[in-house]
Amino acid sequence: MQKVLVVCGPTATGKTKLALRLAKKINGELISADSRQVYRGMDIGTGKELPVNLKPQISNLKYRGEPIVFYSILRVKVWGYDLVSPTRQFNVAQYKRFADKILKSIVDRGKLPIIVGGTGLYIKAVVDDISTINVPANRSLRRSLANKSVDELYNLLSRFDPIKSASLNTSDRKNPRRLIRAIEVVSYGEKGRRSLKKDSKFDTLFIGLTLPKHIRNDNINKRVHKRLHQGIIAEIKKLLNSGVKWSDQSMCSIGYKELRGYFESKLTLEEVVKKWKDAEHNYAKRQITWFKRDQRINWFDVSKKDYLRNMENMVEKWYKS
């Protein structure tokens, strides 16, 4: 069975660095599972591990008619950066199509695919698949539903798909985005749903990286300042000048959306930095909540002395088996 290594966990734990190290050791290539690093020109704020002046290389693979680029970092190929323009929408389905293709290509070349990132849903889509992933967005439906209250949406869903509506938890019942998506899925009809195979087609090893909260938050705070020094403000200026709008999906990324208040002179840099840090802390928490549920993940506390040796032992043992 095809082996796939997954390196996941909350932000600011050093996933990419670790994955690069492992890739060198066991001849792997990285596939970034990160919903923001897909955007071109958003480098500093999304934390792409790019050495200065490193240029992307063009592969012979295509995605939506365009050649897929990759970066060669420490002689390891890294895929998943710079997939689309930041003026575009992006979603799991697109990611899945891209990742499946790259994964196959890595395997074909006899290398080990290493999926690395903090976007749990993206990892899930590749490793476990998502049954309704092929139901496309229905713009006009979404538009017509946009102003409805959650109760109206819920009632609508109940009418079309009572089983689905009854199965929703109290949180999702009040989540307009999910309700609209659920309606979108029913209205697409049965052809949109496919049953998933119970058994994964991969032999997957999950490595999860953690840090005690105070260290993690400290890392995050330092990283915020680092990114400011690296020039995220200039990066945003450049994006705006090139036609990216604050309302674009890409710009609602942490770091960017907080800086908006500063750009519009509504907040001081200090206030913005505080918000930015808070947003990162909250994000890390959400990631932890997501990943915690996955029993397959082998967790390693990065602040512990022997974590590297223990983890590498585990990976090597799995790799050779």
Place this chain on the structure above:
RNA sequence: GUCGAGGUGGCGGAGCGGACAAUCGCACCAGACUGUAAAUCUGGCGGCCGAAAGACCUACGUAGGUUCGAAUCCUACCCUCGACA
């Protein structure tokens, strides 16, 4: 020093005699998640007991007072801010 505004939970900020342990936002804690996922959404959030209902305690600058009852009214004092000196 005088005049004016104000002092409320970790912070911002409502409340201005009973329905107030105190709207709401932030932070914080916990959770959800199947095409926006760095998104979106849910619950909790003074203390103590409790599964819960609920009880009790301590709280709206400090000290008194009025009242059956005060974060809300009165008095004095302390502090902050603005204006005038």
